[in-house]
Amino acid sequence: MTVVHDNLEKTEAKMRAKDVSVYYGAKKAIDDVSIDIPTEYVTAFIGPSGCGKSTFLRTLNRMNDTIPSARVEGSIELDGDDIYSSGMDVVQLRARVGMVFQKPNPFPKSIYENIAYGPKIHGLAEGKDELDAVVERSLRRAGLWDEVKDRLQDSGTALSGGQQQRLCIARAIAVDPEVILMDEPCSALDPIATAKIEELIDELNGRYAIVIVTHSMQQAARVSQRTAFFHLGKMIEYGRTTDIFTTPLEQRTQDYITGRYG
Amino acid sequence: MSPLILLLLAIGLGLVGWLAGRARAWSFRKSGPTRLASLPNYHGWYVALWIAIPVLIFVAVWSAIAPELVMQHVLAQPAAADLPAFGFQRQTILNEARAVATGDAMGVFNAEARGLVEPFREAIGRYDIVGIVVALVIAFAAGAFSFLRLRPDFRARNRVEKSVMAILLVASLVAILTTLGILASLVFETVRFFGMVSPLDFLFGTFWSPDPMSNAANPDGSRYGAIPLFWGTIFIGAIIAMVVAIPLGLMSAIYLTQYAPGRLRTWVKPALEILAGVPTVVYGYFAALTVAPFIRDLALAAGMSNPSSESALAAGLVMGVMIIPFVSSMADDSIAAVPAAMRDGSLAMGATHSETIRRVLVPAALPGIVAGVMLAISRAIGETMIVVMAASTAANLTANPLEAMTTVTVQIVAMLTGEGSFDHPATLSAFALGFVLFMVTLALNFIALRVVKRFREAYE
Ligand SMILES: Nc1ncnc2c1ncn2[C@@H]1O[C@H](COP(=O)(O)OP(=O)(O)OP(=O)(O)O)[C@@H](O)[C@H]1O
Ligand SMILES: [Mg+2]
Numbered sequence: 001m002t003v004v005h006d007n008l009e010k011t012e013a014k015m016r017a018k019d020v021s022v023y024y025g026a027k028k029a030i031d032d033v034s035i036d037i038p039t040e041y042v043t044a045f046i047g048p049s050g051c052g053k054s055t056f057l058r059t060l061n062r063m064n065d066t067i068p069s070a071r072v073e074g075s076i077e078l079d080g081d082d083i084y085s086s087g088m089d090v091v092q093l094r095a096r097v098g099m100v101f102q103k104p105n106p107f108p109k110s111i112y113e114n115i116a117y118g119p120k121i122h123g124l125a126e127g128k129d130e131l132d133a134v135v136e137r138s139l140r141r142a143g144l145w146d147e148v149k150d151r152l153q154d155s156g157t158a159l160s161g162g163q164q165q166r167l168c169i170a171r172a173i174a175v176d177p178e179v180i181l182m183d184e185p186c187s188a189l190d191p192i193a194t195a196k197i198e199e200l201i202d203e204l205n206g207r208y209a210i211v212i213v214t215h216s217m218q219q220a221a222r223v224s225q226r227t228a229f230f231h232l233g234k235m236i237e238y239g240r241t242t243d244i245f246t247t248p249l250e251q252r253t254q255d256y257i258t259g260r261y262g
Numbered sequence: 263m264s265p266l267i268l269l270l271l272a273i274g275l276g277l278v279g280w281l282a283g284r285a286r287a288w289s290f291r292k293s294g295p296t297r298l299a300s301l302p303n304y305h306g307w308y309v310a311l312w313i314a315i316p317v318l319i320f321v322a323v324w325s326a327i328a329p330e331l332v333m334q335h336v337l338a339q340p341a342a343a344d345l346p347a348f349g350f351q352r353q354t355i356l357n358e359a360r361a362v363a364t365g366d367a368m369g370v371f372n373a374e375a376r377g378l379v380e381p382f383r384e385a386i387g388r389y390d391i392v393g394i395v396v397a398l399v400i401a402f403a404a405g406a407f408s409f410l411r412l413r414p415d416f417r418a419r420n421r422v423e424k425s426v427m428a429i430l431l432v433a434s435l436v437a438i439l440t441t442l443g444i445l446a447s448l449v450f451e452t453v454r455f456f457g458m459v460s461p462l463d464f465l466f467g468t469f470w471s472p473d474p475m476s477n478a479a480n481p482d483g484s485r486y487g488a489i490p491l492f493w494g495t496i497f498i499g500a501i502i503a504m505v506v507a508i509p510l511g512l513m514s515a516i517y518l519t520q521y522a523p524g525r526l527r528t529w530v531k532p533a534l535e536i537l538a539g540v541p542t543v544v545y546g547y548f549a550a551l552t553v554a555p556f557i558r559d560l561a562l563a564a565g566m567s568n569p570s571s572e573s574a575l576a577a578g579l580v581m582g583v584m585i586i587p588f589v590s591s592m593a594d595d596s597i598a599a600v601p602a603a604m605r606d607g608s609l610a611m612g613a614t615h616s617e618t619i620r621r622v623l624v625p626a627a628l629p630g631i632v633a634g635v636m637l638a639i640s641r642a643i644g645e646t647m648i649v650v651m652a653a654s655t656a657a658n659l660t661a662n663p664l665e666a667m668t669t670v671t672v673q674i675v676a677m678l679t680g681e682g683s684f685d686h687p688a689t690l691s692a693f694a695l696g697f698v699l700f701m702v703t704l705a706l707n708f709i710a711l712r713v714v715k716r717f718r719e720a721y722e
Contacts, residue, residue, distance in 0.1 A: 092612070107604060107608070107622050
């Protein structure tokens with residue numbers, strides 16, 4: 001079962017997964033995972049390819065609902081409410097738990113419209129001035145404002161890859177979520193763009209609960225304070241990032257972070 | 263000699279060449295340790311192509327000129343001396359004699375033809391032999407030339423590949439040249455028409471009533487105003503039909519790509535495509551016999567005093583149904599081409615499925631959808647059968663869909679099948695109309711293709 005380090009500070013869990021299993025048809029992709037996601041820290045999911053990191057991440061905002069064969073067991077709570085209960089509105093849930101994808105996926109609309117999209121559908125801004133303010137605030141938080149403030153009407157797809165990814169983060173921030181899920185947000189970016197995103201994650205840390213899936217050990221070490229190691233659908237070990245990387249308790253974790261497999 | 267036999271001859275000779283070339287290549291392989299630069303099959307193909315292509319070219323040329331040579335020969339005979347000097351009768355007699363000589367007809371009708379049968383038979387026989395001999399000589403010369411070029415290190419494969427490419431090129435040129443030919447003939451007749459009727463009268467006049475019986479030398483330009491036709495065409499094909507086809511096509515595409523369960527999709531999509539395969543004349547019946555009377559009854563019930571039994575509405579509605587598949591299949595393709603990441607991105611923002619469709623998928627797919635609509639419009643305005651059967655031939659410049667209207671295509675049919683002589687401006691006006699139609703559909707297709715191309719690039 002999961003080895004959880006016992007030196008963790010007591011924290012309030014923003015999200016709490018209990019005994020979660022995920023199936024694609026008959027195939028089990030996530031096997032009995034329990035984890036608390038705190039607000040104060042950035043949580044990193046690491047593990048070899050195909051171990052179920054994305055699958056688990058997507059259960060946290062029910063993006064798995066879009067895959068017909070996917071089925072989730074167990075319970076996941078957001079501030080104590082089960083997100084898979086019938087009373088939970090998926091639209092509300094996703095407004096509270098935002099997501100940034102591996103490949104930047106700005107809509108083929110203007111930069112402004114990309115950011116305004118969420119506030120518009122959720123009715124978060126009244127009138128043009130308020131919307132303008134939301135757009136500016138989101139872009140500022142994503143560290144993109146200075147680069148795009150003179151070309152808000154240009155297409156979002158005309159930005160560079162790194163800018164596009166920050167645009168996607170700004171888009172997620174614009175609806176004022178409580179949790180931001182990021183699935184390998186830098187894997188399509190060069191080192192400089194990656195550094196910018198990591199800086200941004202650092203700045204967002206504390207304001208939002210952040211979960212990041214990454215294949216880069218260094219990145220996990222740089223941006224996260226908590227790390228969960230996944231292997232073959234199971235969560236093997238969970239603890240402080242420094243501990244996981246320096247004194248892992250499990251052999252498999254040790255093997256993975258020293259690059260012996262995966 | 264029928265071209266078919268010459269064709270078979272060419273293929274047969276090619277086969278012989280193939281076998282010979284291959285055998286020669288095999289013998290190289292046996293006789294020495296050298297590696298062949300190309301496989302024996304390619305040597306065979308090389309010889310075969312060298313034989314078949316010249317022979318085929320000769321056959322093509324020969325079947326074009328042989329009948330003329332035969333004719334010259336027959337006309338030089340004494341029996342041809344007392345033929346009527348010229349015109350229709352002379353032609354009939356000659357054709358009859360030729361038909362009897364080739365066995366296509368059993369007996370002659372005109373007595374004069376009887377004496378010509380024998381000369382025809384003799385000439386045809388002679389030129390057949392000439393044709394075969396020349397074909398054989400060509401085949402032998404080309405075959406020998408290519409056969410002798412074979413060497414172990416001969417790159418037969420490269421040559422064969424090149425000829426294959428050339429053959430494909432010629433095949434694609436046929437379509438292009440045909441298009442150009444059509445265009446040229448249209449332009450030619452159109453210029454003749456505009457020599458008689460001013461283009462200004464034609465393009466901007468609002469009264470259309472050509473009289474095929476009028477004096478061809480001095481046509482009345484004011485009767486050739488095509489505006490009512492253009493309007494009818496646009497009203498029926500681009501307005502009424504699109505009001506039907508765009509919403510229905512788009513909605514069915516959205517349903518099929520976004521909501522339909524897999525099994526339903528496998529049924530509905532082919533069913534829609536069958537709609538595209540229904541012969542337009544069947545739609546024409548439907549429009550003329552079912553929809554038009556129904557609309558007329560409705561108009562009567564609504565209190566119109568004397569509604570026309572042929573209405574623009576009937577033709578337009580049915581045409582709209584006909585082109586639903588064009589709109590929906592293009593829309594379907596372009597919505598499906600929007601990357602799934604776009605959809606996920608929107609759903610992850612908390613947008614509902616229908617918000618995602620409305621605000622992200624359809625706008626992203628819009629260029630493709632627009633292109634589909636343009637192709638559909640160009641289909642609709644070129645459509646003939648439905649409007650011939652259900653719309654009227656009376657030109658009428660009105661915006662009332664319940665009234666009879668005519669279209670460019672209807673008038674093309676009417677003018678070409680009318681009783682005017684071929685060089686009468688009324689008849690020639692069909693070509694000018696066809697030319698305008700051709701240019702408009704060409705422009706629509708061109709723009710649509712450009713739009714689609716830009717759209718594809720945006721997602722690659
Ligand atoms: N839509 C799907 N349908 C069926 N099986 C799936 C689907 N998506 C993922 N899987 C399977 O679930 C398992 C976990 O996949 P997942 O994408 O979560 O892995 P991952 O850890 O994110 O891998 P990577 O690091 O390569 O992104 C894999 O075995 C994968 O084949
Ligand atoms: Mg993944």
